[in-house]
Amino acid sequence: MAQGLKYFAAVSLILTFLVVVCLLIPMQGGFSAASFLLLDGSMLYRHLLCPALTFISFLWFDPIGTLTKKDVLLSMLPTLIYALILMALNLMRVVEGPYPFLRVYEQPVYMSIIWVIVILGSAYGIAFLLASLLNRLTNR
Secondary structure, three states, X not given: OHHHHHHHXXXXXXXXXXXXXXXXXXXXXXXXHHHHHHHOOOHHHHHXXXXXXXXXXXXXXOOOOOOOHHHHHHOOHHHHHHHHHHHHHHHOOOOOOOOHHHOHHHOOHHHHHHHHHHHHHHHHHHHHHHHHHHHHHHOO
């Protein structure tokens, strides 16, 4: 069970890094936003160092063994749960965002659906690639 949680965490942190680099920085002004989102205060740890160290640690310092297709699918659950909760809170107007793509009242419904597909698809892609890399390293 702990191995699965470590895999879930690695997928989630790598997804966090990629969302910041590929979505949030371009959406919030490009290079000027990069300094704040990647290097400022706790953002340095949340968006850069922890994802990078998790990736390195997961693959090379304490690999957990072979991962299956079921593990890849299950690793998307934290992202799905997070998205469902935040979208529901946005729909109830309890919170706004915290990301532009979660602001359901500021975009058409079809865009919210597209964002869910993009983010979950990215989580799946990361999980698949991470599992493939780990399985290659483990089976040498």
